[in-house]
Amino acid sequence: MSHSATDNEDQIELGRDENKAIRQRSLRLLGSLLSPHKKALAIAAGLVMLSSLGQVAGPWLVGWTIDNALMPLMEDGDTGPLTFSGLTYLAAAVIGGLAAGAYIRQAARIAQGVMYDLRRRVFRQTQRLSLEFHEKYTSGRVISRQTSDMEALRELLDGGLTGVISSMFLMVFIAGTIVFTDLGSAGILALAFIPSFFLTRWFQKKSQLFYREQRTASARLIVKFVETMTGMRAVQAFRRESTTERDFGNLSNSYREAFLKVFSINGRFQPGLVVIGNLTVVVALAVGAWRVIEGDLGAGTLVAVLLLVKRFFQPIQQIGMFYNSFQSATAALEKVSGLLAEEPTVVEPKNPAPLENPRGDLRLSSVKFRYGSGPVVLPHMDLHIPAGQTVALVGTTGAGKSTLAKLVTRFYDASEGTISLDGVDLREISTDDLRNAVVMVTQEAYLFSGSVRENIALGKPGATDEEIVAAAQAVGAHEFILKMPEGYDTEVNKRGGRVSAGQKQLLSFARAFLADPAVLVLDEATASLDLPGERIVQHGLQTLLADRTAIIIAHRLSTVAIADRVLVMAHGEVTEDGTPEELLAAGGTFADLNQAWEDSLV
Structure with missing residues (x-):
C-alpha cells in the first residue's frame, strides 16, 4: 500500500475519532443540562404513557362496542354494555387529553429550564475566556451561538422532543394493541413497516446533510451582518455598500437554497408515508373484509384494526419531521458544546497569593x-x-x-x-x-x-x-x-x-x-x-x-x-x-x- 493511501486512511480515522469525540462532548453537555430535571422527566414520561394509552383505547373500544355491545342491544335491548363502553370511551378521552395537556406543560417547563441554564453557561463562558479567544473568535460567531443555535435547541426541546416521545410511545402502544387484537393484521402492518423504515432512513440521511448546510449558511449570514453593522463607518467611508450588499445577497441566496433543499426532501418524504399508509389500510381492509365474510374476524375488530393502522403512520411522519429539528439542534449543540469546551489561556491560580495594599512596583x-x-x-x-x-x-x-x-x-x-x-x-x-x-x-x-x-x-x-x-x-x-x-x-x-x-x-x-x-x-x-x-x-x-x-x-x-x-x-x-x-x-x-x-x- 502506498504512503498516500495510508495517510488518507489515517486522516479518515482521525476524522471519525474527532466526530466521535464531538458527539460524546455534546451528549455530556445535554446530560448535564437534563440531570437537574430527572424527577420532572420521570413525571413527563408517566404522563405521555397515560396520554398514549388514552389515544389507543379509543379505536379498541369502538371495535369492542361493535362486536360486544350492539348485538345485546339489538337482540335483547340490553343497553348496559353500550353504556359501559360509552362511559369508558369518555373516561379514556378525558384522561388522555388531561395527561397530554399536563405533559406539554411539564415538557415546556423542562425545556425552558434547560435553555435558561444553557444561556447562562454560554454567557458566563464568553466572559470567562481570555482575551486571546475573543481576538480570534469573531463577535458574529459568538452572537450566532446565543441566537440561531439557541433557537434551534429551543425548538427541539419545546416542540420536537415533546412530539417524538409521544409519537414513539403511541407507535409502540398501537403495534401492541394490534398484536393483541388480531395477529394477522399485525403481520400486514409489519410488512408495511419495511418500506416506511427505508423511506425514513433515506430522509434522515438527506436531512442530516442538508441541515448542516443550512446551519453553516445561517452562521455565515449572521457573521456577515454583524461585521457589516460593526464596521459601518468604514463601509460608508470607502463606499463599499454595493460590495457588502452583493456579498450579503450571495450568503442570503446560499441560505435560501439550503432551506429549499430541506423542503424538497420533505415534499417527498411526507407524501411517501401517506401513500404507504393508505395502501396499508387498503390491504388491511381487503384482507379483513374477506376474513369477516369467512367468519374468521369480527366486524368490530376489523374497524378497530383499520383505525389503529391509520393512526400508526402519523407518528412515523412526526418522527421523521422531528429528525429535521434534531439534526439542526445536533449541529447547534456541537457548536455550543465546542464553545463551552474552550479553556482560558490565562488560568486563575488555585492558591492565590495575597496582594494587600499594592504599591505598583x-x-x-x-x-x-x-x-x-x-x-x-x-x-x-x-x-x-x-x-x-x-x-x-x-x-x-x-x-x-x-x-x-x-x-x-x-x-x-x-x-x-x-x-x-x-x-x-x-x-x-x-x-x-x-x-x-x-x-x-x-x-x-x-x-x-x-x-x-x-x-x-x-x-x-x-x-x-x-x-x-x-x-x-x-x-x-x-x-x-x-x-x-x-x-x-x-x-x-x-x-x-x-x-x-x-x-x-x-x-x-x-x-x-x-x-x-x-x-x-x-x-x-x-x-x-x-x-x-x-x-x-x-x-x-x-x-x-x-x-x-x-x-x-x-x-x-x-x-x-x-x-x-x-x-x-x-x-x-x-x-x-x-x-x-x-x-x-x-x-x-x-x-x-x-x-x-x-x-x-x-
Whole structure:
C-alpha cells in the first residue's frame, strides 16, 4: 500500500475519532443540562404513557362496542354494555387529553429550564475566556451561538422532543394493541413497516446533510451582518455598500437554497408515508373484509384494526419531521458544546497569593512572548518600573508596545519568564485582586447602555454618589456632565453617542480614577482625539496619573511629555531608556520622532 493511501486512511480515522469525540462532548453537555430535571422527566414520561394509552383505547373500544355491545342491544335491548363502553370511551378521552395537556406543560417547563441554564453557561463562558479567544473568535460567531443555535435547541426541546416521545410511545402502544387484537393484521402492518423504515432512513440521511448546510449558511449570514453593522463607518467611508450588499445577497441566496433543499426532501418524504399508509389500510381492509365474510374476524375488530393502522403512520411522519429539528439542534449543540469546551489561556491560580495594599512596583524578568504558535513578538525583556513612576512607551506600529501592556495587565501570560507586581508573580495573583490593582484604559472609551452615573460606577461597583461625583471632578468631567439633559442620570446611547470623543475619554478616566488602581495602563488613550479634544483630557490625565504607577502608550508626544521616563521600542526590544529631556539631548530615535511630530504641527 502506498504512503498516500495510508495517510488518507489515517486522516479518515482521525476524522471519525474527532466526530466521535464531538458527539460524546455534546451528549455530556445535554446530560448535564437534563440531570437537574430527572424527577420532572420521570413525571413527563408517566404522563405521555397515560396520554398514549388514552389515544389507543379509543379505536379498541369502538371495535369492542361493535362486536360486544350492539348485538345485546339489538337482540335483547340490553343497553348496559353500550353504556359501559360509552362511559369508558369518555373516561379514556378525558384522561388522555388531561395527561397530554399536563405533559406539554411539564415538557415546556423542562425545556425552558434547560435553555435558561444553557444561556447562562454560554454567557458566563464568553466572559470567562481570555482575551486571546475573543481576538480570534469573531463577535458574529459568538452572537450566532446565543441566537440561531439557541433557537434551534429551543425548538427541539419545546416542540420536537415533546412530539417524538409521544409519537414513539403511541407507535409502540398501537403495534401492541394490534398484536393483541388480531395477529394477522399485525403481520400486514409489519410488512408495511419495511418500506416506511427505508423511506425514513433515506430522509434522515438527506436531512442530516442538508441541515448542516443550512446551519453553516445561517452562521455565515449572521457573521456577515454583524461585521457589516460593526464596521459601518468604514463601509460608508470607502463606499463599499454595493460590495457588502452583493456579498450579503450571495450568503442570503446560499441560505435560501439550503432551506429549499430541506423542503424538497420533505415534499417527498411526507407524501411517501401517506401513500404507504393508505395502501396499508387498503390491504388491511381487503384482507379483513374477506376474513369477516369467512367468519374468521369480527366486524368490530376489523374497524378497530383499520383505525389503529391509520393512526400508526402519523407518528412515523412526526418522527421523521422531528429528525429535521434534531439534526439542526445536533449541529447547534456541537457548536455550543465546542464553545463551552474552550479553556482560558490565562488560568486563575488555585492558591492565590495575597496582594494587600499594592504599591505598583512592576518587574519583567527574562520575558519572552509569542501569540499562540506565531512568531516571537518579544524576544527578551528585562524591565523594572518602580512604584509611582510614569513610563511612556513609544515606537513604530508593531514594535510590541500594546503586547507589553497586555502582559502587564495579564490579558496574556508570558511564554517564558515572569512578570511580578510588588514581588508577586502575576500568575499567582487572583483575577479580582489583579483587576483591582491594574486597570487599562484603551483608545476606545467604551460606554455601555445606561446612565453616566452607571458608566462611571463600573470602576467601583457600589460606589456612593459622592464618590462618583468626586471622581468626575478630579478628571475634569463634572462640568460637562452637569450640562447634559439629566446630569449624571443622562442615558448614553450605544457606544456613548451623546458625548464627544474627548468627553467619552474623560468618563473613562473618571471610571479609572474611581477604581483607584496601583497601576494604570493607557493604551493609545488619546489617539482618537483631535488636538482640542486632547487638550480637554490633558488635565484629567495628569490628575489620573498622580501617585500611581502608569504606563502610557502613545504616538502623540504631547502625551509623552508628562512621563517621568520614556522607553523607545523596536522589534519587541527597548532601544532607548531615559527621561524625555535625556533622550531629546541624545539625538536618537526619540529625538527624531519628536522632531517629526513638531514638524507635523506646523
